[in-house]
Amino acid sequence: MVEQGLIRAAQSGDRDALITLLREIEQQVYRTAYYILNNEQDAHDAAQEALIRVYTKIDSYEEKAQFKTWVQRIVTNICIDKFRRNKPTVSIDEHEMVFQGKENVERQVMSAYLAQDIQEAINRLPDHHRSVVVLRYVQDLSYSEIADCLDLPLNTVKSYLFRARQQLQNLLQDYQKGGVSG
Secondary structure (H helix, E strand, O other), X not given: XXXXXXXXXXXXXXXXXXXXXXXXXXXXXXXXXXXHHOOHHHHHHHHHHHHHHHHHHHHHOOOOOOHHHHHHHHHHXXXXXXXXXXOOOOOOOOOOOOOOOOOOHHHHHHHHHHHHHHHHHHHHOOXXXXXXXXXXXXXXXXXXXXXXXXXXXXXXXXXXXXXXXXHHHHHXXXXXXXXXXX
């Protein structure tokens, strides 16, 4: 949680406060961008663009909404714009798995497959469903915060989440039956 005093100092022109503020939010911004775009480079670009926008627009932030909601709205809108401009690309980065001797290797492999399948299932959701899922389950925003962030009615957010969970359940049926799709 970002301190209101830090936000006010940044708004009043304190450069050190603004830099501290940006450092405090950069991980959340990147994480949101990555889960929406599913591409490391695009996520870095979108996160950088969002941080620049926060930097240049900090004086327009009003305490009507929570600061994290305001920031999430910025990054989500940038990601949606980027996603619409570019067709999604599949990252071909290879991920190394490091096993530690005492841990259950089979469980680690299954967890890695599950995480990959969940990410792929989220990526297959329509943009509006993907956005609410990321904001709810990755960024842990409340329904009302998501509604503020995406400028949607609260019932629309609830509806999108309900439908997204149904779609994810259908996409992940292999795991419910004990199978692996990797």
